[in-house]
Amino acid sequence: MPELPEVETIARGLHKRLAGDRIDEVWIADKSELLKSPAYEIARVLRGAQIERFRRVGKHIVGDLASANGPAQWVIHLGMTGRCLVCKPSEEHAKHTHVIATLASGRELRFVDPRRFGRLEVLEGREFAAPGEDPITVRAERFVQMFRGRKTPIKSALLNQSLLSGIGNIYADESLFRAGIRPRRRAASLTRIDLLKLYSAIQQVLAEAIRAGGSSISDYVDATGQSGLFQLEHRVYQRTGQPCVVCGTGIKRVVLAGRSSHYCPRCQR
DNA sequence: ACTATTTCCTGGATGC
């Protein structure tokens, strides 16, 4: 499940390997439903485009392109199971390969997504923007203000991408644990101090996770096929019934907004 | 304007 740290890792990997390369050809699978832009438009914009850089915006990967028609962007959302793989043309095609960009360097960039929750689009003449604030660069005061008056559980608010763009289920649970806040607490019921604690917990968790190359759950790998290591540092996520690393109490699991939410009933109030 | 719920999708795990 690529969230901010995984997407950051992948975007950095793509940038390192592909910046300066050029897209010569584009193949798109028939009936590919993950395209937000029409297939012909994606092919038209990508073909011949120079890759200037790849970067993360929220949970999206943005490729900045220089094409004959001027600047353009390739925006990739990985959904749950999306992968961007840099391959040799001779490598066997993974099942559920939806897009292949052939590069001037002789390599291929392949987009693979079994569950098809990922999305691809191209933009010309406008800059892609995340719907909410970036959790890493947002200022503490803005963060505090963002939750004022919201009746929704704090966990749901953290998952709302139009508030903060980039936090998903893993990092919401891990941040709430470190801040000592139960996922079901109403956002509006949190004090300024609570929110400041949550703010620094998020900063800390995301920084540590990026340093570890993200969390490898199920089939996440970065652009070089490397797994992340942060799953080893998870204190609550998918640890239902196991002892809390701080107090030994069994970790509980509840469903909130259709998502499993893990917390320590003793450390989190 | 918010909030809550449902839907999409497939592979892996589980149970019989």
Next chain:
DNA sequence: TGCATCCAGGAAATAG
């Protein structure tokens, strides 16, 4: 071994 069922969840769509 094989088959059915359940579960994972990001975000858009829908309902309240």
